[in-house]
Amino acid sequence: MSTLTKQNLFEGFLETSFAGFEKTREEGKASFLKQGLPTLKSEEYKFTAIAKKLEQSISSFQNAKPFEVNAEEVKAGIPEGFDGTVLVFANGHLIPDLAIQAENLAFSKLSEKPETAIGSIAKANKDPFAALNQSSFDEGVFLQIPKKEVVEKPILLLSFNKANEGQLIQPRVWIEAGDFAEVTFITHNINKSEEPYFVNKVVEIKGGVNSQIRYYRVQNEGKNAIEVSNIETNLLQDSRFTSVNISLSGEMVRNNLSLNLLGSNSEGNMYGIYLLNGKTHVDNHTNVDHTIPHAESNELYKGILADQSRGVFNGKIFVRQDAQKTNAFQQNNNILLSEDAIVNTKPQLEIWADDVKCSHGCTTGQLDEEALFYLQARGIDKTQAKGLLLFAFAGEVLEHIQDESFKNYCIDLVQERLGSKF
Template identity: 55%
Template sequence: MMTTATTSKLFTQVQSLFQASGGFASIRQQAVESLENQGFPVAKAEEYKFTNLSKKLENGLTNASFAEPFSIDQATVDAHIFADFDGDVLVFTNGSWNKELSKVTQDYSVEVISEDGLLGAISKPGKDAFADLNTAAFQEAIKISVAKGKVIEKPVLLIHFNQANEGQIVMPRLLVQVDEIAQVTLLEYAVCLDEEVYFSNALTEVKVAAGSYVKFFRLQNQSSKAILMDTMETDIHRDAVFTSVKISLAADMIRNNLTLNLLDSGCEGNMYGLYLLNGKTHVDNHTNVDHTMPHAVSNELYKGILTDSSRGVFNGKIFVRQDAQKTNAFQQNNNILLSENAIINTKPQLEIWADDVKCSHGCTTGQLDEEALFYLQARGLDKTQAKGMLLYAFAGEVLEFISDEPFKAHITNLVMERLGTQF
């Protein structure tokens, strides 16, 4: 169920941000029409049943406006790059690319898109209201291109610096196009330079052409007042492999939409996630895997540790179309609750129209194993150390999918700090 857009407070708040030109008139018009027809989701909308993002924004965006690009110096950038990083850096301020502070040394291209027809081919208007909002209102779209046969040896870090007045919106828009038999690893995180309430509504489209390998590792560790909407949709072609790892540690409310379209035989899509939630943090992971052709593989593992009055949501859908024979699809969601007030809503789903497939899904929710806790304490660890070791072992399974060692070490330190472990 959607609210009527013309009576929606949120629609009225953001309507002035819609762009009428800028070289993207056609796709913007489609997005605006979708918003006008469907509006933003209300509390009873099935896809946002446990995450009333519209209400949160109505309260937080009393005077919605764009957060403008701002000046930043090299010292500030360097201070927020994790230890031992060795690669290229793309710097963004409030969603706009800062070319002067970015470092591009390898054989790929970065550009601001000005022509129509490139955006929206993967993430089409009409699928989600907040993706439509991005399409209707983004200020600048960036394209990262890796040409056929190019292997980008070192990772590319996308670091977003956000500095917004209360109620402002950051609207990042990114297109990643990796041509045939190419390889690249992308890392991404954002840095809040103040503690104001703001809304980041990001949309990323990724094309993984035949025979290519793309890894995208992302960290969400922002201020307790940040409201985040992050949408990523990928097209994966013949014999290509795409791997996503998303680590969610801090913000006020986070909604992650991730869609993998497996469009040809022999392709593989991997989705891994970890969320460590405390206070009143709310994180909602919605994933979709669409198997359309035979002999494709998908793997999905999301894990959560929740304490205090935090809330987690996991809704994972796997579609296996009639032509997608010999599909191999795996999905699992596991959660540990450390307090009586923490809440998890989990819903793994399979929809299968083919008859020769291997698919499995499941979820678990529980507390720490008391026998394992007692065993570790009996061998000299105090209760805090034993608890931390068990929690880290639980979380570490997801961290192992991060192949960039310095980034993995950085995130591991954050996770250990959160879990209170010292070993």
Template identity: 60%
Template sequence: MTTITKNKVTDLFLLNKPTNSNFVELRKAGLDYLESNGLPALKEEEYKFTQISKRLEQQITNFKSAQPASLSKVLVQKAIFEGFDGDIIVFNNGEFVPTLSIISQQNYSFSLLSDAKPEILGSIAKVENDPFVALNNLAFNDGVFISVPKGKKVEKPIYLLHFNQANQGQVVNQRVLIDVADSAEVTFLENTISLDEESYFSNTVVEVKVAQNSHAHYYRLQNENRQAIVVNNFVTDIHRDATFTSVATQLQGGMLRNNLTMNLLDSGCEGNMYGLYLLNGKTHVDNHTNVDHTKPHADSNELYKGILADSSRGVFNGKIFVRQDAQKTNAFQQNNNILLSEDAIINTKPQLEIWADDVKCSHGCTTGQLDEEALFYLQARGIGKEQARGLLLYAFAGEVMEHILYQPFQQYCTNLIQDRLGSKF
């Protein structure tokens, strides 16, 4: 088994040298960072509740990149939910599959990342002070680049559909870069499907650049197998008078770590992030969010909710930074949790760092159990205990789901949640 220690680059980093030579500087930056820092040690502050390095040592015995799995049009068709009408970009263990994708390019352009112009490649993240971004920089072979031109509205959603499987290797690296130009609008959906129950390590970096007066929505479903180890780094730059909204629905996985960064770079912009984690078994989900207000008159809204059962564990660490120049900032952050078991654990830490003096900012968290009085009220009106319990839990979760504006995807996620809660109605 490969030992993963700080200050040492091991076979994990060097076992697979990507064949694509277009990202030399990026790979060097990743290698330099990893040679100096390695993966997170057990006592590292940012990962102290989520010991991914230890989990990798325990579960991943083959650090080679997973080879393409066996996919078919039938498998892709099964992954398309009722009511969906849009384009589909299919990935097989992180690699784009053109033969199974449907790409109309109506009001947007699509290419492999290696085919993008040099100025585009120069804009992607080098390290961002996270070892898993560095690891992705070093290990990914190619990614995709999606661009929405100035003034264009992409009428139908773009569905990023990932299929993962440990096949001759257990490591999957994925890279996506999205550029939304001035006064444009687009909606993205993302779903990852595990093809079996074997362990794998998925390491993804998604970057979204939202230009002046544009609007972007990104809705993600995480419902992978119970052995999957997943790290997602998602970085968004939001410019003047633009809006960006992220909604993440997290239902299953072995250990999931989501790093979401929103950089509000100009006045009049707005960033929204909403998340729901509905966990059971031994699923472990860690959401680390960073909202950086750099200019005046910008707004951010953040709401994450969790329902935890059995021996599941949730972690929420949300940071809001308000820089000295960011006067008239409105920034709100809330994390609410319901624990359904004595063995379920939540570690929550909302944070504010404010250097401006004319702002409206708030943050908070709550952790409790299901309201017994409300449960009794519903039962007294002829509703069975299990259905009443499901109704209350879904009412708690629904505040997040209502921010998914594409109704077929909202209904798809809602059905999965209601099935889990036993509240189908």
């Protein structure tokens, strides 16, 4: 993208005054201007023309302000059967008065967190959109699970997005689980606008010694929305992190998920489904960095693509020289339901240690016609038979959701999309 276009899109926005974190914001701004918006010549974005899409969809950006959300809207947005804490956001801004059952969670504005923490995990120089968020997020939220606290009920981060054309929503979340703490977070977005807008999200997660963090996410933005998320986690000794991401909608979506395994016996698990139709474009970029011996990572992403949709998967596993006894697994499987659907997949391993167990692979194909015929021969019509086979393919990922009410909610969403619901 030309310098002129970059100025048209963001440089005026970057002159907006935001309170607090002056040094951090200046560092983010400098990093963004140095990197610029990525083009197809950028290796990390070679299949996702997000700069061009932003230019086509939005002429200039304005900061999206919070709006009023009432209790009835919150109630309607909570998945059926959910039992736990609810935190409500409007255009990325926390609405404390609408919190439900928040007694097991310490939460506050990010301005109460030391400035040095901001960007210490999701570093601005790793991605231009992380830098953009660091320079100009309006207000973030700090979520802390105290040492040895086991939060048995999940915490739902319920986000309502209602932006006008050209508005930029920039959520920023810091999650910190103390030593021996355990917690489940669920992120669920409710779209209330069909205008083209841009969501640029950063989540930094710190897992203490022997902590367990589960982070589940349903991504269902408006059909004209563009979204980039940078989610990065630091894991210390004996800690475990599990992510499940379900992508369903949005004009163009880019998910950056990074795990830094910084302690022995730490474990990172990354699971995802992308169910795409129309002209939806979803790009999943994952990064696992094994820096220490005796750590494990597991990764499984599956895609089902119809119509003229496009999926991208680029998973990287780094095994550093000192990270002996590493065990790392990565797999990406895809089913194309249309001749016009496209998937670009690139699993990668970079290994500098010699005593490791690592594997990766990918597959792309169509539905098994023999299995489809078998189901039809037993009285199941073709549409339902097709849906059953697709759900069996996708269901392996859903099994990694431990909260039963949210798992059932996701099963209903996936079955409805795939036509497998009787």
